[in-house]
Amino acid sequence: FEYRGGIYRAFRGIPQGNHASTRLCDLYLGAADCERYLELMKRRDTLLIRYVDDYLLLTTDMNFARKFLEVMHLGADDSYNIIADSTKTVINFYCERSKLLISGKMVGSCSAVPWCGYIIYPGLRRYCIDWAKIHSEKAVSCRIIHKIGSHEKRIAVLRFLKASLLEKYRMVHRFPSDKWKVSVLKKFATIGTKLYARPYARKVRLSMKGRWNRVFWQNLCAWLRQGFKYLYNTKLAHLYGSNS
Numbered sequence: 001f002e003y004r005g006g007i008y009r010a011f012r013g014i015p016q017g018n019h020a021s022t023r024l025c026d027l028y029l030g031a032a033d034c035e036r037y038l039e040l041m042k043r044r045d046t047l048l049i050r051y052v053d054d055y056l057l058l059t060t061d062m063n064f065a066r067k068f069l070e071v072m073h074l075g076a077d078d079s080y081n082i083i084a085d086s087t088k089t090v091i092n093f094y095c096e097r098s099k100l101l102i103s104g105k106m107v108g109s110c111s112a113v114p115w116c117g118y119i120i121y122p123g124l125r126r127y128c129i130d131w132a133k134i135h136s137e138k139a140v141s142c143r144i145i146h147k148i149g150s151h152e153k154r155i156a157v158l159r160f161l162k163a164s165l166l167e168k169y170r171m172v173h174r175f176p177s178d179k180w181k182v183s184v185l186k187k188f189a190t191i192g193t194k195l196y197a198r199p200y201a202r203k204v205r206l207s208m209k210g211r212w213n214r215v216f217w218q219n220l221c222a223w224l225r226q227g228f229k230y231l232y233n234t235k236l237a238h239l240y241g242s243n244s
Helices: 019-036 038-042 062-074 131-145 150-172 178-204 211-225 234-240
Strands: 046-051 054-059 113-115 118-121 126-129
Touching (some): 019 046, 054 062, 178 211
Antiparallel strands (some): 118 126
């Protein structure tokens, strides 16, 4: 990417903070997987799973497991230039880690292996959700959310709706028929409230109780139908402030 007249190239990890980053990473690694591990993925005694750039290999063949580690940590004879982060690698069988440049953890054959919010028990062929990690993340988010007032939460819901639905609203307004447009906008407002506003409100813990919160929800569909503006009652304008 270009920044202040200079050209920069990422050579470790994937660019964060943009939805396109994970899509591009998924496409790139998907192409590499098809070339590197196609035969491995066809085996009935082997399961290779990848979530963006996090891999999980389950197999009964130690030779295949070691071969997979070699390719991931030493590279392959191709043009992808993909090398795994050795500090994040977890294995549950013996291998010469120094030869493979692995500095991650080696656990017992019956030990648990964490992966993407799950705890995997290969020896037992069982898995469960990593609740400890989830609860710790929720605790942090809850501490932040509880410090935000209802007004800020309502504005956050409005901003989320506008960012999610603005392009769809513009498409509706291109319809030539005003009668059909009114009908579609009613459905648009209902769907926007049900599928976007209420789930996000639960996320930021915006209560359905309280006088102004109840009024906010009662008139939200009108705000959506009017193109993210509320024009019916100027006394309620503060609920749908210009900052939204």
